[in-house]
Amino acid sequence: MTDTGTTARAGLPERPSLDGLEDKWARRWQEEGTYAFDRSKERSDVYAIDTPPPTVSGELHMGHVFSYTHSDTVARFQRMRGKTVFYPMGWDDNGLPTERRVQNVYGVRCDPSLPYDPQWQPPTLSTSASRGKETVSISRRNFVELCGRLTAEDEKAFEALWRRLGLSVDWNLTYTTIGARARAVSQRAFLNNLARDEAYTAEAPTLWDVGFRTAVAQAELEDRERPGAYHRLKFHGPGGPVEIDTTRPELLPACVAVVFHPGDERYQHLLGKTVRTPFFGVEVPVHEHPLAAPDKGTGLVMVCTFGDLTDVIWWRDLRLETRVVLGRDGRFLPDQPAGVPVAAYQQFAGLTVNAARREIVRLLVEADDLVGEPTPITHPVKFYEKGDSPLEIVTSRQWFIRNGGRDGEIRDRMLARGRELRWFPEHMRHRYEHWVTGLTGDWLISRQRFFGVPIPIWYRLDNAGEPDYDQLLIPDESSLPVDPSSECPPGFDESQRDVPGGFTADPDVMDTWATSSLTPQIVGGWHDDEDLFRRVYPMDHRPQAHEIIRTWLFCTVLRADLEGDALPWRNAVLSGWILDPDRKKMSKSKGNVVTPMDLLVQNGSDAVRYWAANGRPGADLAFDPAQIKVGRRLATKLLNASRFALGPGAAAALRQPVTEHLDRAMLIRLADVVTAATEAFDRYDHTEALQVTESFFWTFCDDYIELVKERAYAQGPAADSARAALAAGLSVLLRLFAPFLPYVTEEVWSWWRYGSVHASTWPTRYELTRVAPDGDATLLELAGEALRQVRRAKSDRKLSMKAEVPLAEALGPAAMLDRLALIEGDLRSAGRIGKLDRLPDRTPELVIACAF
Numbered sequence: 001m002t003d004t005g006t007t008a009r010a011g012l013p014e015r016p017s018l019d020g021l022e023d024k025w026a027r028r029w030q031e032e033g034t035y036a037f038d039r040s041k042e043r044s045d046v047y048a049i050d051t052p053p054p055t056v057s058g059e060l061h062m063g064h065v066f067s068y069t070h071s072d073t074v075a076r077f078q079r080m081r082g083k084t085v086f087y088p089m090g091w092d093d094n095g096l097p098t099e100r101r102v103q104n105v106y107g108v109r110c111d112p113s114l115p116y117d118p119q120w121q122p123p124t125l126s127t128s129a130s131r132g133k134e135t136v137s138i139s140r141r142n143f144v145e146l147c148g149r150l151t152a153e154d155e156k157a158f159e160a161l162w163r164r165l166g167l168s169v170d171w172n173l174t175y176t177t178i179g180a181r182a183r184a185v186s187q188r189a190f191l192n193n194l195a196r197d198e199a200y201t202a203e204a205p206t207l208w209d210v211g212f213r214t215a216v217a218q219a220e221l222e223d224r225e226r227p228g229a230y231h232r233l234k235f236h237g238p239g240g241p242v243e244i245d246t247t248r249p250e251l252l253p254a255c256v257a258v259v260f261h262p263g264d265e266r267y268q269h270l271l272g273k274t275v276r277t278p279f280f281g282v283e284v285p286v287h288e289h290p291l292a293a294p295d296k297g298t299g300l301v302m303v304c305t306f307g308d309l310t311d312v313i314w315w316r317d318l319r320l321e322t323r324v325v326l327g328r329d330g331r332f333l334p335d336q337p338a339g340v341p342v343a344a345y346q347q348f349a350g351l352t353v354n355a356a357r358r359e360i361v362r363l364l365v366e367a368d369d370l371v372g373e374p375t376p377i378t379h380p381v382k383f384y385e386k387g388d389s390p391l392e393i394v395t396s397r398q399w400f401i402r403n404g405g406r407d408g409e410i411r412d413r414m415l416a417r418g419r420e421l422r423w424f425p426e427h428m429r430h431r432y433e434h435w436v437t438g439l440t441g442d443w444l445i446s447r448q449r450f451f452g453v454p455i456p457i458w459y460r461l462d463n464a465g466e467p468d469y470d471q472l473l474i475p476d477e478s479s480l481p482v483d484p485s486s487e488c489p490p491g492f493d494e495s496q497r498d499v500p501g502g503f504t505a506d507p508d509v510m511d512t513w514a515t516s517s518l519t520p521q522i523v524g525g526w527h528d529d530e531d532l533f534r535r536v537y538p539m540d541h542r543p544q545a546h547e548i549i550r551t552w553l554f555c556t557v558l559r560a561d562l563e564g565d566a567l568p569w570r571n572a573v574l575s576g577w578i579l580d581p582d583r584k585k586m587s588k589s590k591g592n593v594v595t596p597m598d599l600l601v602q603n604g605s606d607a608v609r610y611w612a613a614n615g616r617p618g619a620d621l622a623f624d625p626a627q628i629k630v631g632r633r634l635a636t637k638l639l640n641a642s643r644f645a646l647g648p649g650a651a652a653a654l655r656q657p658v659t660e661h662l663d664r665a666m667l668i669r670l671a672d673v674v675t676a677a678t679e680a681f682d683r684y685d686h687t688e689a690l691q692v693t694e695s696f697f698w699t700f701c702d703d704y705i706e707l708v709k710e711r712a713y714a715q716g717p718a719a720d721s722a723r724a725a726l727a728a729g730l731s732v733l734l735r736l737f738a739p740f741l742p743y744v745t746e747e748v749w750s751w752w753r754y755g756s757v758h759a760s761t762w763p764t765r766y767e768l769t770r771v772a773p774d775g776d777a778t779l780l781e782l783a784g785e786a787l788r789q790v791r792r793a794k795s796d797r798k799l800s801m802k803a804e805v806p807l808a809e810a811l812g813p814a815a816m817l818d819r820l821a822l823i824e825g826d827l828r829s830a831g832r833i834g835k836l837d838r839l840p841d842r843t844p845e846l847v848i849a850c851a852f
Contacts, residue, residue: 035079046536050543051089087169108135148451177519189518257302267300332356453515455509461501642751656724665776677693710830817840
């Protein structure tokens with residue numbers, strides 16, 4: 001191993017301390033470019049990481065610290081293995097949470113009809129807070145600028161925390177998902193999808209969040225248990241009443257059919273006939289369909305447009321009429337749908353869903369069309385994962401990307417890509433496959449928001465001023481990124497905007513995943529820096545949480561396959577969740593999160609990293625302050641043990657001959673640790689690498705250092721051997737710990753080595769075996785066991801560990817005692833033993849009997 005870098009040795013401090021190490025070394029690393037990516041290297045010498053950009057809409061929490069520490073240990077390991085590590089940092093400032101945060105912080109709302117005011121300034125936070133619920137309407141452009149201003153401030157706080165945690169990213173590679181490069185990449189990829197017929201626009205039933213006023217994709221759904229009730233309604237058939245159970249009686253005016261299972265003989269007489277809806281009196285056809293459950297309710301189901309996703313399937317399969325009653329605001333539309341009597345519908349216009357439900361139940365009771373009392377139930381209801389209200393299904397025009405939900409060939413390709421990818425842990429691949437095989441529709445990528453990457457499309461307006469969705473106006477690629485709401489399509493000017501015969505901009509922005517799914521292309525310089533792109537793409541490593549396999553991982557694989565017929569990276573390393581003491585997932589919505597900055601300041605970053613690194617890939621980890629304290633004790637011990645090891649002059653003895661049996665035994669045992677830690681990192685098991693290193697370190701401190709302490713301070717070849725072994729062992733241990741405890745290892749390294757430990761080479765088995773070629777690792781274990789027995793004897797007699805032992809007897813198999821003789825001098829010295837007699841073959845195992 002050779003020294004690297006130019007930083008001078010600092011020498012041994014009088015009183016080493018963990019305090020202040022973060023500020024000292026974070027500044028030094030930045031000044032010296034310790035983690036800078038060397039773009040002169042060829043692809044074979046690069047290790048590229050597709051870093052997840054955290055959402056900039058509040059505070060980072062311990063879950064972020066947990067997963068980002070994992071990927072940082074890998075980055076540090078690969079850097080020490082000789083790779084130049086491409087390790088960027090991104091900020092995901094594109095999304096609904098950002099808009100909601102801006103609205104709450106500044107008390108504003110976006111009104112796209114307002115003109116841009118370049119002189120407008122946001123209210124101060126105190127003024128905004130004092131207004132309570134009062135809001136100020138501002139233009140879309142003003143609102144977007146305000147989003148950018150707030151996220152820029154949030155990003156500074158996020159960067160400060162990441163720097164303190166010690167992430168070895170190259171801060172010159174920072175990107176944002178709303179930045180110019182990200183917008184250009186997102187829009188270019190979308191236009192390529194469009195040109196290949198992989199993207200399309202359609203008017204279709206869409207899951208809709210009435211709070212956020214936006215469409216929601218399948219990947220953003222979650223089921224939440226909610227109370228409800230079955231209402232048994234009395235439809236009127238050709239032969240008398242027909243009873244149907246429903247949880248959504250308010251959707252009666254949207255009813256378009258009744259269905260039953262083909263095998264249900266009870267209702268075969270109704271097939272092909274019609275029944276009349278209660279109260280509204282609308283004739284609807286009766287069909288059979290395999291998705292109807294004979295054992296659920298009465299076995300008959302009313303089909304409404306639209307109550308749930310199954311309604312959409314029935315509507316498509318049976319080619320039913322459309323009667324839409326709910327608007328995008330979650331209220332009943334002012335005009336009745338076709339075929340519904342005006343007088344019956346008018347009293348529902350403008351009502352919320354809950355109000356309409358109460359009203360229809362009242363009217364059904366009056367009309368004697370409600371059978372019995374409603375039956376209370378608890379059932380799963382679909383929500384947008386960030387929303388507060390149940391989702392509705394409304395008809396709207398949206399943009400989609402084909403993802404295999406309706407295309408078997410794409411689905412098969414996505415499954416093949418999943419098998420091609422290396423998963424850590426492997427069982428996470430099944431989650432991916434479950435998601436791909438369960439897709440029911442294409443990927444909805446448009447969102448009815450303001451702060452995001454605009455859909456780069458305009459539409460021609462006909463003579464009546466209506467958009468012609470078949471006449472798309474597309475920007476030149478050289479003009480990307482574009483904002484259609486403020487820029488004009490080629491060949492048009494601003495006077496033609498929103499007038500008959502002119503053009504109109506697509507009002508929507510892309511789903512956040514439509515941008516985040518392109519992070520390898522964004523950071524890799526796709527079409528912007530082709531030289532960089534060929535050096536880093538496809539990337540080596542995607543670290544991410546397991547719950548977004550269905551979104552971030554799948555979408556990134558999809559975009560890379562569609563664009564380049566390849567995987568975007570070779571390895572996916574999944575992290576688990578952080579659990580609170582009650583074993584519940586920590587999340588902002590549950591209010592049980594712990595913010596990390598105070599913990600980093602109080603305990604030191606190395607201690608927090610130690611806790612995080614004890615969580616294996618894919619496994620959940622409980623937040624445990626006690627484990628963080630263990631990490632701090634480990635870092636403190638590393639400081640103190642290193643100072644002691646270097647005290648007798650070990651630094652000057654590095655690379656000197658190691659001649660004594662115990663010294664060689666320690667180095668050979670350490671060689672086994674190096675092998676185990678390296679193999680663990682190669683399979684992305686950072687936890688195993690930490691555990692084998694830590695286990696040996698305590699043996700090194702408690703046994704080896706104690707055994708050779710006196711000899712190391714002496715003179716002569718045996719003393720030189722001890723100092724050389726201490727130096728070699730400490731050098732290797734510092735490098736093994738460096739990915740986990742970057743601050744304390746850098747500090748100790750600076751006492752006696754040049755350069756940075758993080759720019760030094762990863763230890764190898766050979767560097768230890770070449771100085772101890774015939775070492776016997778079991779001698780260290782034997783010496784440690786003998787010393788423990790001597791200590792136990794003193795402890796049992798309540799004697800100081802420094803108490804003299806005039807006579808000790810070693811009993812055990814003859815071969816074992818012969819080996820003990822090789823290290824007898826160190827054992828006697830450490831145990832303060834005056835005379836040691838060996839009594840072979842008296843006991844089957846080693847026994848050290850002490851006489852006082």
